[in-house]
Amino acid sequence: MGLKKMMVGFLGSVIAIGGFLEVATADLKFPMLVYRTGAYAPNGIPNADGFVDYYKMINARDGGIGGEKIVFPECETGYKTQVGVECYEKHKENAMVFQPMSTGITYQLIPKASADGVTVYSTGYGRTSAKNGKVFKWIFNAPATYWDGASIAVRHILKQNMGNIKGKKIALVYHNSAYGKEPIRTLQVLAKKHGYKLMLLPVDHPGQEQKATWLKIRKQRPNYVLMWGWGVMNQVAIKQASSIKFPMENFIGIWWSGSENDVMPAGAGAHGYKALTFNAPGDDYQVHKDIKKYVHDKGQASGDGSHFGTVLYNRGLFQAMVQVEAARVAQKIHGTSKITPAMYRDGMENVDLNAKRMEELGFKNFAPPFKNTCENHGGSGLAAVQQWDAKAKKWNMITEYMYGDAEVVDKLIAEDSTKYAKEQKIAMRCN
Amino acid sequence: MSVELLNFIETVINGLMSGIMYSLVALGFVLIFKASGVFNFAQGVFALFAALTLVGFQTGQVPFSHLINELFGTNFHNWYPSLHSFFAIILTIITMIVLAWLIEKLVLKHLVNQEPIILFMATIGLAFVLEGVGDLMWGSDVKVLDVGIPSGGSEWLEKTTVGWASEGSEYYGMYIDVLNVWATIIAVILVTALALFSQYTKTGRALRAVADDHQAALSVGISLRSIWVLVWAISGFIAMVAGIMWGTESGVQFSLSLIALKALPVLILGGFTSIPGAIIGGLLIGLGEKLAEIYIGGLLDIGAIENWFAYFMALVFLLFRPQGLFGDKIIERV
Numbered sequence: 001m002g003l004k005k006m007m008v009g010f011l012g013s014v015i016a017i018g019g020f021l022e023v024a025t026a027d028l029k030f031p032m033l034v035y036r037t038g039a040y041a042p043n044g045i046p047n048a049d050g051f052v053d054y055y056k057m058i059n060a061r062d063g064g065i066g067g068e069k070i071v072f073p074e075c076e077t078g079y080k081t082q083v084g085v086e087c088y089e090k091h092k093e094n095a096m097v098f099q100p101m102s103t104g105i106t107y108q109l110i111p112k113a114s115a116d117g118v119t120v121y122s123t124g125y126g127r128t129s130a131k132n133g134k135v136f137k138w139i140f141n142a143p144a145t146y147w148d149g150a151s152i153a154v155r156h157i158l159k160q161n162m163g164n165i166k167g168k169k170i171a172l173v174y175h176n177s178a179y180g181k182e183p184i185r186t187l188q189v190l191a192k193k194h195g196y197k198l199m200l201l202p203v204d205h206p207g208q209e210q211k212a213t214w215l216k217i218r219k220q221r222p223n224y225v226l227m228w229g230w231g232v233m234n235q236v237a238i239k240q241a242s243s244i245k246f247p248m249e250n251f252i253g254i255w256w257s258g259s260e261n262d263v264m265p266a267g268a269g270a271h272g273y274k275a276l277t278f279n280a281p282g283d284d285y286q287v288h289k290d291i292k293k294y295v296h297d298k299g300q301a302s303g304d305g306s307h308f309g310t311v312l313y314n315r316g317l318f319q320a321m322v323q324v325e326a327a328r329v330a331q332k333i334h335g336t337s338k339i340t341p342a343m344y345r346d347g348m349e350n351v352d353l354n355a356k357r358m359e360e361l362g363f364k365n366f367a368p369p370f371k372n373t374c375e376n377h378g379g380s381g382l383a384a385v386q387q388w389d390a391k392a393k394k395w396n397m398i399t400e401y402m403y404g405d406a407e408v409v410d411k412l413i414a415e416d417s418t419k420y421a422k423e424q425k426i427a428m429r430c431n
Numbered sequence: 432m433s434v435e436l437l438n439f440i441e442t443v444i445n446g447l448m449s450g451i452m453y454s455l456v457a458l459g460f461v462l463i464f465k466a467s468g469v470f471n472f473a474q475g476v477f478a479l480f481a482a483l484t485l486v487g488f489q490t491g492q493v494p495f496s497h498l499i500n501e502l503f504g505t506n507f508h509n510w511y512p513s514l515h516s517f518f519a520i521i522l523t524i525i526t527m528i529v530l531a532w533l534i535e536k537l538v539l540k541h542l543v544n545q546e547p548i549i550l551f552m553a554t555i556g557l558a559f560v561l562e563g564v565g566d567l568m569w570g571s572d573v574k575v576l577d578v579g580i581p582s583g584g585s586e587w588l589e590k591t592t593v594g595w596a597s598e599g600s601e602y603y604g605m606y607i608d609v610l611n612v613w614a615t616i617i618a619v620i621l622v623t624a625l626a627l628f629s630q631y632t633k634t635g636r637a638l639r640a641v642a643d644d645h646q647a648a649l650s651v652g653i654s655l656r657s658i659w660v661l662v663w664a665i666s667g668f669i670a671m672v673a674g675i676m677w678g679t680e681s682g683v684q685f686s687l688s689l690i691a692l693k694a695l696p697v698l699i700l701g702g703f704t705s706i707p708g709a710i711i712g713g714l715l716i717g718l719g720e721k722l723a724e725i726y727i728g729g730l731l732d733i734g735a736i737e738n739w740f741a742y743f744m745a746l747v748f749l750l751f752r753p754q755g756l757f758g759d760k761i762i763e764r765v
Contacts, residue, residue: 039686041571176735202735206686208677209693211449211608212442212724212737218606219438232686235573239680243583243608261573265682269583299504304497304570 027071028064028327028339030055030320031091033100038078039206040231042261046307047101048074050316053291053302058324060294065327066337079231081105088112096344097121097323103179106139111424114138119326119345123319124149124255124278128182131378132417133349134428140348142322142379143370144278144404146228146254147412150183151404152276152383153226153252154190166195171222173213173229173237176202180228183254187226189408207233214240227253234262242269249274255383258395259311263388271390274398276383279318279367281395283309286362287317311395318367325361326351349374368401374430381409432595434602441605442725443718448611450717451618455673456694457701457709458621459666464703465642466662467539469550473558475691477527477667480561482674482683483569484526486576488519494568516578520671527667535660543655562688571685576678582610614676618710621672625665625706634661642704696745702758711756719744 032051035044055070064070075087077100084105088098097119100106106126113120114137121140122130128147130139144152158165172187174180184200191198199222201213207229214237217225225246229237234257241251249272253262258275266273288309296305307313330339330347339347352371358364370379382401389396421428456478463471471477487494491511499507514522538553589604596602629635640648641658649655674683677690693716701712720737728736748755 036571037566037685039684039689041566042573042684045571200734204735204738206689208681208686208690209449209737211445212721212728213734215442215445215606215721216725216729218603221603232681232684235684236681239582244606245584261682265573265575267575267577304500304508306572 028068029091029095030070030072030097030323031087031095032072032074033077033084033087033098033102033105034074035077035079035101036074037076038080040079043231043256043259043312044079044101045303046259046261046310046312047316047319049302049305049307050313050318051099051320053295053308053313054287054317054320054324056295056300056302057287057291060298061290065324066331068337070324077102077105081108085109085112092116092118094341096327096339096341097348099123099319099323100126103127103182104177107178110136110139117345118341119348121319121323121326121348123315123322125179128186128378129413129416129420131376131413133373133375133377134430135417135421135426136377137429138345140372140377142351142372142377143367144255144381144383145378145409145413146182147186147409148378148381148404149254149276149383150186150226151190151409152385152402153254154187154194154196155402155405156252156274156385156399157224158194165223168196168224169199169220169222170196171199171201171217171220171225173201173203173210173217173225173227175207175229175233176204179230179256183226183228186409186412189412190405193405193408203229203233203237205233206231207236210236210240213237214244214246217241217246218244224250224252227251227257229253229257229262234259235265238263238270238273239266241273242266248272249387252276252385255315258386260393260395261312263390264393268390270388273388274385275388275395277311277386277395277397278383278401279311279314280365280397281309281311281314281386285366286364287321287366290362291317314366318363321361321363322351322353325353325357348372349377378413381406432597434596434600437592437596437602437605441607442721444605444607445611446718446721447714448607448615448717449721450697450713450715451611451615451710452673452676452713453690453693453697453716454710454713455614455618455621455669455676456690457697457713458618458625458706459669459673460691460694460698461701461703461706461709462625462662462666462669465706466638467550467641467659468547468645469539469554470547470703471666472551472554472691473561474666474670474694475688476558476561476565477670478674478677478690479683479685479687480530480565480674481523481527481667481671482576482678482687483565483574485519485523485578485671485675486574486678486683487569488522489514489516489576489578490574492569497570498567520578523671524668527671528664531663531667532660534663535656539659539663540656558688562685566685574678574683576675576683578675578679580610580613580675580679582608582679585609585612610676610679617672617676621669622706622710638662693741696741698755699745700748700755702755704759705755705757708755708757716741716744 034048055072077084081104085108099121103125106122109120124144126141128145130136130141253275255276263270326348329350330343331337333346334343349372354369368382381404384397384401385399386395387398459474491509493507496508585607588607593604629639637653697712697716701708720741723740724737728734
């Protein structure tokens, strides 16, 4: 090859790469940390499908956000913390927001993303005290935290017992990880406040074998069992509970222990099992109609489309919607469609998803309204209780959305976040 | 009887029965190791693959449907609405035999006379390939597996034992999962059948000859390759049984492959070359870990110790009896 040809080829490549970079930076990059393989794939796949279908719908229906297309490279974490961190490092350049889909990964990303100036949105999981926006500038966990979840579960139990649960026994069966341990402190404080006895029952990853745990429950007869489980742990726990004939209406899971996948293997035995939720199940919302029209009917559904309308798919839609809305708000605040990661953070901090806005976005009555502020990155803290109907094979919402115990939760959040601020030498903001 | 004693007996029985579930996985490892000296890392994935295939046949799912639909724009998902479990099991056994033949043809044949570590590495590769193929073939959803084996607590035992406790004490009867009782019966049948097969059939004797000495077996005209296919097929069958038992408990999903981790301490304890060892090892590990979780964990107010306690037991055994309880004694002549 002659020198001239080589030069032309080189220049051509430079121009092509330059052109690509220009396109790449103009797009809005929402990297996705997913787990479509491994032990937690049955949970990871429907959730990731919800994200992808929503982004595809926004690109197809609206031409992106403010004219900017959404790009959403996927990175497989297998729910492994170390791999999740590697995925973050690989995709952090020009990334608007990361949704780690794992409390363990979120904990690792909090200091990194804060230093890099990248928004982390851990929807209803992750570090609870990140709700305090005065300390955690880059981290958001709206619409509800695990401590809200724990206190809402206890509130539900209180309601069933005319406000008196003194002397009752409540067991927490939890995934022996950062995620599962998150509600312990709140439940301990609430135990002091309401006079119930708390039993802690950790289950090691992945949770395939839980016989000893449920023998303990059978012997010690707690009145209620709360569960912070994920993956196969949920299915085995529900099956074991039904095996020992634990009253299923007294078994309440967090919102990550309440999908169709979790209850189906137990069959009729799962009837009556309860779980918290901050979004509704079903596929008759406007957003579903739009996804069907702009994505599924064109043969572009993520996966085989079989998860459409399931609990975790709908949660993916909700999470993606909040992330997209944050970009719109950022564009409005800064008067440009070409927002930077720092501008995106401002958008996330000013998201106001009131009932009217939810309806405009196709999410009418899909989830309770919430609003982020400088001080509050954790949203409303509202969640409802849903119950599994094994005959009809569907979840029914059995309560209104309710608040947790702010008196306890807010104090704990202030304590924990202040401690973190001192350790990390973070100056309080929002003054 | 005191409630404490009854609870202790209940823990012992449940521990032993959990152990049987571990033994079902360990048996597959032992068979292959005995006949070919290969530690089959893929045994857990075998159980997963067999269970996925079984549910696939039961529900009439089209293998690779997602891939086919993506490539050709079709919408195939099911051949037929459902198939009786008996026929689904037969089809799964045939699939596992074909898989064993393919493994021998594509992998083992090319690695004859290689170091054991090379063969071990090959089975690691096999595990990941098979897991990926299983995912492509049948999808990653949690699948409900029901072949008609009853599960859940035994009401009969509960009612019978509820009066055994001292008068006035709070006791609710003894708990045993019926699924575990069935697992025990199936394990006994399996071990008996394996023993009869290896003692009284020509192929069984050939299998034992290969297990004793490859070179000597070859010299008397035994085909090493057909024995390997046979052994891998039998261990595929055992994997299917383990997959059914574990899959009935939790649904069939990819974490099922991790049950292999439960078999490792069983093998260390019972020995890699002994079928009775796999059973006794399983019983001891199941018993030890359940007693540890409930009594040591209860005493120290800690939980989730059963996983590592099984390995602790195995480690202690390794120090005093490296070949395991029933394993062949390692004698090296200098």
